[in-house]
Amino acid sequence: MxxxxxxxxxxxxxxxxxxxxxxxxxxxxxxxxxxxxxxxxxxxxxxxxxxxxxxxxxxxxxxxxxxxxxxxxxxxxxxxxxxxxxxxxxxxxxxxxxxxxxxxxGYGNARPEAAPSPSPDPASPGAPRRAVSAEMRGAIRAAAPRAVHPRDEFEDDGGVRVAGWDPQERQSNEELLAKADGYLTAHGWQVSPDMWEDSEDRSAVVRKAGVASGWLHAANGGLTFVGRLAD
The missing domain is CATH 3.30.460 (Beta Polymerase; domain 2)
Known part of the structure; x- marks a missing residue:
């Protein structure tokens, strides 16, 4: 098809x-x-x-x-x-x-609560890094198509940070996070809301087996994923 x-x-x-x-x-x-x-x-x-x-x-x-x-x-x-x-x-x-x-x-993507393995061989060196980088950047582009990205950060202990923002973006944090959530859900991530009550910022807990888990934050016209690579 x-x-x-x-x-x-x-x-x-x-x-x-x-x-x-x-x-x-x-x-x-x-x-x-x-x-x-x-x-x-x-x-x-x-x-x-x-x-x-x-x-x-x-x-x-x-x-x-x-x-x-x-x-x-x-x-x-x-x-x-x-x-x-x-x-x-x-x-x-x-x-x-x-x-x-x-x-x-989704062309064959899995259910939102499931946790399928990423398409790269998870046993290959660097596969989780490539997967989380590609999928988080895809989610950010889905929300803010003109977003620019700083260098992804990967720590020796498995910590990871992927970010992108557009200084001209006028969508609300709510809208940005909803679009990014939709992209991640369609690509097999489990997404759960994690509201910040004292701020206009928005965030969600996201995780996918074999890739990473952490928090996706929407603030000031951009999105930032902070978490850890899968063991």
Whole structure:
């Protein structure tokens, strides 16, 4: 199956979940500045259910269609991370009368709670470093396409830091982290929210077996991963 057909199937499946949860919604596929990403929105001004009620219906719909789902709430915004083997993954954000989605077709990626090995041979020298560098830089680009990266830092004790930022970026930290989370979820990472209550910064705990675990922080127009390589 071609990448185009995979993407079309991914969009069709996500759209079906949106309309199952909000039957009166008008769904529109949006332009995305992120390469290979899919963005769409469904809106029904007559639907006056709370975000919690819509999210419950959406979660039921995605699970019934075979997706894995993880729910979280940040700053009053209800979010639902999803992934499905052979399709990909992404993040729904839900408000009254509206459902938005950003995600990436996965072409065989694993479920969000699973922990598959990275594609490079984990036994080869430097494989975890290459994997965490490539996947974190990919997540940062998915959120901020024009981000610049300083040199990745790898410590002798396994510590790692990968960062990128765009001084002109105007997205909120919430938006940046949601897009990066969607990319990582689609690439087999387990992502869990880890909110900072006393700051506008946002972060998530991320981990993938055979690669790394740590925290992905969104602040000041950029994203930084700080963690440790897998043993």
């Amino acid at each position: 071609s990448a185009e057909r995979d993407s079309a199937r991914f969009v069709a499946k996500v759209t079906a979940c949106v309309t199952a949860a909000m039957p009166g919604a008008v769904c529109v596929e949006l332009d995305s500045v992120v390469e290979d990403a899919v963005s769409l929105a469904g809106y029904d001004e007559a639907d006056k259910r709370s975000a919690e009620e819509v999210t419950a219906a959406l979660e039921e719909a995605v699970r019934a269609d075979g997706w894995e789902a993880v729910r979280s709430v940040r700053d009053g915004m209800t979010m639902l991370k999803i992934a499905r083997e052979g399709l990909g993954g992404g993040v729904f954000s839900v408000q009254e009368s509206a459902i938005a989605f950003t995600g990436i077709p």
